[in-house]
Amino acid sequence: MTDDEEFFAWLDGELDAARATIVEARVAASPELAARAVEHRRMAAKLKDAFAPVMEAGAPPPQFHSAKPIEFGARAAGREARRASFGVPQWAAMAATLALGLLVGNLVGGSGETSPVAVDSGRLIASASLEKTLDNGLASVPTGSGARIGLTFRNAQGDICRSFQDGPAGGLACRKGQQWRIEGLFPGSQGQTSDYRMAAGQDPRLAELISQTIEGDPFDSAQERAARDKGWR
Amino acid sequence: MSSVSFETELAAVWPRLRRFAHALARNPADADDLAQMAAEKAFKSYGQFQPGTKFDSWMFRICRTVWIDTIRSGTRRAAHEAPAELGEGVGFDPRPATEAAIDLKTAMAAMQRLPEEQREVVALILIEGFGYREVAEILEQPIGTVSSRLARGRQALLAMLGEEI
Numbered sequence: 001m002t003d004d005e006e007f008f009a010w011l012d013g014e015l016d017a018a019r020a021t022i023v024e025a026r027v028a029a030s031p032e033l034a035a036r037a038v039e040h041r042r043m044a045a046k047l048k049d050a051f052a053p054v055m056e057a058g059a060p061p062p063q064f065h066s067a068k069p070i071e072f073g074a075r076a077a078g079r080e081a082r083r084a085s086f087g088v089p090q091w092a093a094m095a096a097t098l099a100l101g102l103l104v105g106n107l108v109g110g111s112g113e114t115s116p117v118a119v120d121s122g123r124l125i126a127s128a129s130l131e132k133t134l135d136n137g138l139a140s141v142p143t144g145s146g147a148r149i150g151l152t153f154r155n156a157q158g159d160i161c162r163s164f165q166d167g168p169a170g171g172l173a174c175r176k177g178q179q180w181r182i183e184g185l186f187p188g189s190q191g192q193t194s195d196y197r198m199a200a201g202q203d204p205r206l207a208e209l210i211s212q213t214i215e216g217d218p219f220d221s222a223q224e225r226a227a228r229d230k231g232w233r
Numbered sequence: 234m235s236s237v238s239f240e241t242e243l244a245a246v247w248p249r250l251r252r253f254a255h256a257l258a259r260n261p262a263d264a265d266d267l268a269q270m271a272a273e274k275a276f277k278s279y280g281q282f283q284p285g286t287k288f289d290s291w292m293f294r295i296c297r298t299v300w301i302d303t304i305r306s307g308t309r310r311a312a313h314e315a316p317a318e319l320g321e322g323v324g325f326d327p328r329p330a331t332e333a334a335i336d337l338k339t340a341m342a343a344m345q346r347l348p349e350e351q352r353e354v355v356a357l358i359l360i361e362g363f364g365y366r367e368v369a370e371i372l373e374q375p376i377g378t379v380s381s382r383l384a385r386g387r388q389a390l391l392a393m394l395g396e397e398i
Binding site for chain 2: 001002004005008009012014039040043044046047048049050051053054055056058059060061062063064
């Protein structure tokens with residue numbers, strides 16, 4: 001390292017304590033070096049300041065919509081049924097659903113307890129934590145943590161469906177028997193979690209799925225509460 | 234790894250990545266192109282990113298590689314040939330920026346006049362605030378090379394921007 005390089009390394013705080021002390025003494029003893037330190041510090045600060053406006057404005061980061069919407073339920077089941085009728089073994093369709101479920105689990109926040117979905121007999125259902133929210137949560141009474149409920153309504157089969165937001169992911173679940181079946185799940189993007197209450201139109205893909213599923217009007221808060229009290233039948 | 238976490242990581246580093254691109258490129262339009270291309274390349278290679286290592290270092294390395302490739306491919310004017318309109322007023326003004334702040338245009342023009350190997354070191358250390366060792370890793374150069382290029386780049390900048398700065 002030349003004297004110059006050592007001087008700059010000292011200026012940048014890159015020297016170890018022993019070397020730094022030596023250079024510091026040298027600078028203190030030399031008005032010329034001291035002035036040089038001042039002008040270089042000033043130049044570096046002004047250079048950095050000059051680029052500051054770039055940090056404050058400009059194009060937003062590019063978005064990469066690689067994560068495809070994942071929809072299953074009525075239409076996907078129909079496709080699977082058609083495929084099955086053309087000779088694809090039923091277990092292949094089941095395996096495909098299972099693989100998709102695992103993918104979804106990974107996609108929306110890892111597996112195990114943190115995932116809002118689980119697989120039961122080859123079907124995607126709400127995991128325990130999401131199930132609890134779907135069973136008990138009311139859109140009119142948002143909780144501080146966990147999934148949030150959006151709209152509640154009936155589908156063409158008369159089943160009750162509820163849209164939800166869980167972390168960055170949003171989806172739609174419909175009540176079948178004692179389970180909430182996941183009809184669609186969208187990985188979502190940054191910023192959606194901060195909304196106070198999920199609006200149906202928030203994710204266009206979710207909104208589209210809701211509009212295809214809904215029969216009649218969404219429940220108001222009284223209907224929502226009454227449906228809960230009747231066990232979502 | 235999902236695109237959600239990539240986009241989150243990118244969003245956090247994006248303002249600094251744009252600043253780095255502005256320090257390297259010859260004008261703001263090229264800088265925005267460079268940042269965009271770097272983000273696209275990083276997105277495509279995100280599978281190679283090792284969790285636990287620093288995303289920002291990885292992103293800056295990719296940006297620097299894209300910049301070098303762009304210069305070599307000749308799709309941009311050679312970087313040290315600063316366009317005349319930007320070069321004006323840099324190092325020629327008899328009263329250069331004595332008290333006033335340097336504006337972005339002047340700073341970019343001054344950076345353009347540095348050789349590429351000095352420019353990237355100055356950008357990473359003086360503007361982005363990386364440590365010498367981290368810069369040596371980003372550039373895959375010995376740390377001694379980094380410190381000697383930095384010393385030369387900084388002296389050249391001081392000469393351009395005025396000793397009374």
